Amino acid sequence: VGLQVRGEKRFLLLQLLPDTTELAGTNPAALDAGLAHKQKLDCALQLARSVALDFNNALTSVLGYTSLMLSKAEAAHPWRRTLLEIEKSAAKAAEVAADLAAFSLQEKEARSQAAGNVNVILQRCVEFFQNSRKEPTAWNVQLDRRLFAAKFDEAKIQQAFMKILENAVESLWENGRVGVQTRNVELAEPTQDRNAKLAAGLYVCAEISDNGCGIEPDVLPRIFEPFFTTKKGTHRGLGLAWVYGIVTNHGGGVAVSSQPEAGASVRVYLPAERSIVRDRAQAGDDLTGNQTILMVDDEDLLLTMGETILSSYGYHVLTANSGQKALEIISKSDKTIDLVITDLVMPVMSGRELAEQVRRLSPGTRILSVSGYVWPGSKQEEITYLQKPFTTQELLMKVKHVLGPT
Numbered sequence: 001v002g003l004q005v006r007g008e009k010r011f012l013l014l015q016l017l018p019d020t021t022e023l024a025g026t027n028p029a030a031l032d033a034g035l036a037h038k039q040k041l042d043c044a045l046q047l048a049r050s051v052a053l054d055f056n057n058a059l060t061s062v063l064g065y066t067s068l069m070l071s072k073a074e075a076a077h078p079w080r081r082t083l084l085e086i087e088k089s090a091a092k093a094a095e096v097a098a099d100l101a102a103f104s105l106q107e108k109e110a111r112s113q114a115a116g117n118v119n120v121i122l123q124r125c126v127e128f129f130q131n132s133r134k135e136p137t138a139w140n141v142q143l144d145r146r147l148f149a150a151k152f153d154e155a156k157i158q159q160a161f162m163k164i165l166e167n168a169v170e171s172l173w174e175n176g177r178v179g180v181q182t183r184n185v186e187l188a189e190p191t192q193d194r195n196a197k198l199a200a201g202l203y204v205c206a207e208i209s210d211n212g213c214g215i216e217p218d219v220l221p222r223i224f225e226p227f228f229t230t231k232k233g234t235h236r237g238l239g240l241a242w243v244y245g246i247v248t249n250h251g252g253g254v255a256v257s258s259q260p261e262a263g264a265s266v267r268v269y270l271p272a273e274r275s276i277v278r279d280r281a282q283a284g285d286d287l288t289g290n291q292t293i294l295m296v297d298d299e300d301l302l303l304t305m306g307e308t309i310l311s312s313y314g315y316h317v318l319t320a321n322s323g324q325k326a327l328e329i330i331s332k333s334d335k336t337i338d339l340v341i342t343d344l345v346m347p348v349m350s351g352r353e354l355a356e357q358v359r360r361l362s363p364g365t366r367i368l369s370v371s372g373y374v375w376p377g378s379k380q381e382e383i384t385y386l387q388k389p390f391t392t393q394e395l396l397m398k399v400k401h402v403l404g405p406t
Helices: 033-072 080-104 118-132 154-170 239-249 300-312 323-332 351-361 379-383 392-403
Strands: 002-005 008-011 137-142 148-151 176-187 191-193 196-198 201-210 253-258 264-276 292-296 316-320 339-343 366-371 385-387
Touching: 033 080, 033 300, 033 392, 080 118, 080 154, 118 137, 118 154, 118 176, 118 201, 148 201, 154 176, 154 201, 154 239, 154 264, 196 253, 196 264, 239 253, 239 264, 292 300, 292 323, 300 316, 300 392, 316 323, 323 339, 323 351, 339 351, 339 392, 351 366, 366 392, 385 392
Parallel strands: 137 176, 292 316, 292 339, 339 366, 366 385
Antiparallel strands: 002 008, 148 264, 176 201, 191 196, 201 264, 253 264
């Protein structure tokens, strides 16, 4: 099978053994179906890995430029809604890329997830509905600015919140209201909220409520059943079942309370830790800088995107499309390079190998690793790691964090 990867035509042999009927009389070992199956699977994994890498790189460029334009556009700009749709589509595509990457990992241990702020995801989801809904809706958003950190798959949790908000908005009558609230929850002992059984510990609770049509008492116990729906048309009844699966796979719980014609409330609990992850940039936050940053990636489109974003916020940006070129720039530069942003997966010299040599060559230079395929292996590595694809704000905030106070 031919595959175009980074301008090169690569070939994968999905059938590595000849037809076994031709070898039956001469080579009995060729009849080992298990070996043939493993060889085919290895090739499929190689294909998935290549696709995931290139897909993530393309999405990083799309999401980076889109979020940059959103950060510069006024709230009433006519293109803002279109840009939000592009951002939403890129987020969905990112989930596909993440699934491909997870499939291609031959090690089966769970993917390490960096601690994040649920407020960031909820703000993004609420903004989408605020800009896309034609009927007037009153929104009451109260997000705890000291929210505990939780570990979650961003794309999946975002889709769970989008589904809950979609149900809330669809249930509204005239003069509809939607409330969105986050808070910290500390349980000294096991607790049950409706059908959600929660072990003792720390949680982040995200509650989405509405004043819509509500849920009938005989329907409420069945809302998480797959393929059960009271909606007409093409609805498959997988929405809340899907939400339930996502949240429980994160070790959390979902509780729903409702009264007919009196609205509904959905509470999502996610296990948390007693630390604070700053939420996304607010108006007035200073994301500018004047330091010198060297970006290293074997994809030129990502180098161009990174240079565009960082230079527009005041940074002096150098680029290199290989680890070797990056080392040459560092050794020959007459300016101090404050930060190296490097992709972890590159040919010839990986990002980790580059980081080791940079630390020896220029001990004062900070290092930020990015990848859509390799994840940090320790809590310390999470601090200087950025997951692809990322937005303009995520890149700028991570750069500020890694560089530290100036």
